[in-house]
Amino acid sequence: MERDRPLPSVVERMWGREPVTRRGPRPRLDLATITSAAIEIADAEGLSGVSMASVASRVGVAATALYRYIGSKDDLLTVMADGVAPPPPEPEGRSWRDYLALWTRAQRDLLLEHAWLLSIDPLVPPLGPRRLLWFDRALAALDGTGLDHGEKIHVASTLTGYALTDAALLNGVGGGPPQMEDAVIGGAADYGEVLAELLDPAAYPALSAAMRSGVMRGAKGWVEDEDFVFGLDLLLDGIEALIRRRAAEERSSCDEEDVLE
Known part of the structure; x- marks a missing residue:
């Protein structure tokens, strides 16, 4: 071309x-x-x-x-x-879900190891051979799922965005610049207390109630990985639902063709 x-x-x-x-x-x-x-x-x-x-x-x-x-x-x-990107993880017989979970975590960990990457414009699409190899491996993991090329690309882009967002959060709360931690935020619990103080329950009823419940005092996942796994599972559950929907549509299409014959 x-x-x-x-x-x-x-x-x-x-x-x-x-x-x-x-x-x-x-x-x-x-x-x-x-x-x-x-x-x-x-x-x-x-x-x-x-x-x-x-x-x-x-x-x-x-x-x-x-x-x-x-x-x-x-x-x-x-x-x-x-x-700075190492070779992507190898599939080694993993299912698409297990591979993409590993793939997303590896991206997040790379961003945490080299936090300066978070300051580079995330909207610039990858053009280099190393990052595109990561992209290729994610698409390859979805072979046989029934998703089309566009859907596979959206899946890979969404998981990349999640890795970027989680790394930015971890780098900024409990792992960010000392001056920010000392001034306002020292971790998830402190963040929850700050929000509980700032939020007007009339304007932010749902978020205010959540913060005032003390939920962030138990949010160890920001450090211990629980929040990352929870969010990643939500995304993978959605991808799995999409794959099931595409399979059902394919079966329905085949049934209609059999009736016409």
């Missing part, structure tokens, strides 16, 4: 498709080395520590040398978001 516009040069490099030239001196760097250096800085200092200058210093070249490989800070973030 022909595209009207060429791929961005950084995407071409991520896929190893840039043209090879035999002229001039052999390059001292490669994209993998630059990406690894940038990730090391982000893990140690956060995204605020990542710049063309800091990465160049880490790999021992002038900042201008990086522009042969990375056109901008945005390009650098693109390759970092892809380069």
Whole structure:
């Protein structure tokens, strides 16, 4: 399929498709080395520590040398978001549900391990080979379920969004910046107390009643994983219901065809 516009040069490099030239001196760097250096800085200092200058210093070249490989800070973030991803989990005979549960948890854990990923625009669709391999494995896990390609993509996107949201919550409550914890929130229980104080029962009757009941004092799942599992099971139950519905529709269609014959 022909595209009207060429791929961005950084995407071409991520896929190893840039043209090879035999002229001039052999390059001292490669994209993998630059990406690894940038990730090391982000893990140690956060995204605020990542710049063309800091990465160049880490790999021992002038900042201008990086522009042969990375056109901008945005390009650098693109390759970092892809380069930090490990290989996706292997199916190993798991059912679609067990695999997607493992797949979603692994994404959430990756985001928690490299919290700077949460600051990169989540609306940018993946273009790199590593993140797209994760996407591929999720779709493959749904083979044989009766879902069409569009539904499989929606399932994978929804689970990715859940992993992102849960990681952001965990990073912000009980695991976020110290100044926020010290000022307002130190965990789920504190969050519930803050809301109980802020919410007007007349304007927020349901949420106010929930917070005033003390429910958040028992919400250890924010740290111990119970809330994550509960939400994930809700999503997987919905996917399972969709699969059953599609199977019923297929049976009904086959019955109608048999009657017509």
